[in-house]
Amino acid sequence: MIYIHFIINPISGSGKHNLSQSYLLKHFPSDKYLIEADYTNSKKHAIELTEKAIKQKPDYIIACGGDGTINEVASCMVGTDIVLGILPVGSGNGLASNLNIPRKIKRAIDIIKNGKTDCIDVGKINEHYFFSNTGVGIDALIIQKYENSGNRKLSSYIKAALSASFQYEAAPASISFDGKEINVNPFMLFISNSNEMGYKMSLTPKASLSDGLLDMVVIPELSFLEKMLLGTYVLGRSIEKFKKAEHYAVKNVKIKIPEKIFINTQIDGEIHAIKTNKINVSILPKSLKVLV
Template identity: 60%
Template sequence: MMYIHFIINPISGSGKHNLSASYIKTQFPNTTYKIEVDYTQHKKHALQLTKSAILQNPDCIIACGGDGTINEVASSLVGTNIKLGIIPIGSGNGLASNLQIPNNFEKAISIIKKGNYKAMDVGQLNDNYFFSNMGIGIDALIIKKYEKAGKRTLSAYIKATLSAALEFKTFKTKVYFDNQHLEINPLLLFISNSNEMGYKMSLTPKASLFDGFLDIIIVPKLSFLEKLLLGYHVLRNSVDKFKKANRILIKDIRIEMPSKIFTDVQLDGEQYNLKTNQLSVRILAKSLRVLVD
C-alpha cells in the first residue's frame, strides 16, 4: 500500500481553490493508498508538518500551494528517498510550470498516481534551500512590497515592481566565483535554478532544473529608461537580449556586502531578512526526487 501525505495551504493564491481532504480521499481508493492530509495554519507551518510527516515514513509528500509552500515542504526532503509531489494552487506557480505540472487538480493527481519521478537540482543559500530562484537586488524589495500588499495577484506584483523601481538603491557588492572577483553595484543579482519565476515570466529562460548549474543574472544600476527597457524584456522573457544583463553559469558563488549588517533576500518568492552580510550559494545536483509526468 502506498502512503501519500498531503500538506495543503488553505490560503494559497486567492484562498478560493477548494482543495480539501475529502476531495483528495475520493481520488485515492483506500484499498491501494494510505492518505493523510494536513492543513497549514501560518507561515513556516509546512516545515513543521513535513518534519512530523517524515517520521511516519511516507512514500511521497505532496505540497499543495504555491512556491513558498513548496519550498517549506521540499526543504525537509532534500537528500532523502521521499518523493515530492505538487498540486499547484498558488499565484505564480513557477516551479510547477517549469515541471509541466498542470493547475488542474485531476491532472496533477494523475501525475502523483503514476509515481514517475526525476532527481532535480536544489540551490542552497547558507542554511536555506531554494528550488526556483533567489535574489538580493530589486527583486528582494519587490517581494517585500508584494507581501505587504496582502494580495497574491499579478496586478499586486506589477504595482510592487513599479514601486520598487522608484525606491531601490544599489549597494556595493563583492562576488567570488570560478577564481574570479567582481565588485559591482547591482540593480539585480538573481540566481536561478528554474526557467520560470511565476506568472509565465522568466529572467533565466535557458535555466534547467537538471543540468547541475545555477544561472546568475547580474544587471548594474540603470537609468529610468533602461529600467523600462529591462521590464519590457522581462515581460517578453528575453532578458538575454538586454545588453546590460550579464548571464553566468556557476556551481557555487560567494557574495559579500560590506555596507550591510543584515541582508534582505527573496527565496522562491518569499521575503527573508538574513542576519549576515555574507552569502554562500551552491548547487546540490540531483538531490530532490520530484514527481513528474
C-alpha cells in the same frame, strides 16, 4: 498500498482551491492508497507538519500551495528517499511550471497517480534551500512590497516592481565565482535553479533543474528608461535582448556587501532577512526526488 501525505496551504493563491482530505479520497481509491492530509495555519507551519509526516515514512509528500509552501515542504525532504509531489494552487507556481505540472488539480493528481519520478538539483543560500530561485537586490524589495500588498495577483506584482524600481538603492557588492571577482552596484543579482520565476516570466530561460548548475544574472545600476526597458523585456519573456544583463552558469558563488549589516533576500518568492553581509550560494546536484 501507497502512502501519500498531503500538506495543504488553505490560503494559497486566491484561497479558493477547496482542497480537502474528502476531495482527495474521491480521487485515490482506498484499496490502493492510504491518504492523510494536514493544513497549514501560518508561515513556517508547513515545515513542522512535514517533519512530522517524514517520521511516518510516507511514499510521497505532496505540497499543495505556491512556491513558498513548496519550499517549506521540500526543504525538509532534501537528501531523503521520500518523493515530493506538487499540487500547484499558488499564485506564481514557477517550479511546478518548470516541472510541467499543470494547474488543473485533476490533471496534477494524475501525475501523482502515474508515479513517475526524477531527481532535481537544489540550490542553497547560506543555511536556506531554494528550488526555483533566490535574489539579492531589487527583487527582494519587490517581494517585500508584493507581500505587503495582501493581493497575490500579477497586477500586484507589477505595481510592486514599479514602486521598488523608484525606491531601491544599490550598494557595492563583491561577487566571486570560478576564480573571478566582479565588483558592481547590482540593481539585480538573481540566481536561479529553474527556467521560470512565476507568472510565466523568466530571467533565466536556459536554466535546468538537473544540469548541476545555477544560472546567475547580474544587472548593474540602471537609468529610469533602462528600468522600464528591463520590465518590458521581463514581461515579454525576452530578457536575452537586454544587453546590460550578464548571465553566468555557476556552481558556487560568494557575495559580500560591505556597507550592509543584514541582507534582505527573496527565496522562492518569500522575503528573508539574512543576518550577515556575506552570502554563500551553492548547488546540490540531484538531491531531491520529485514526481513529474
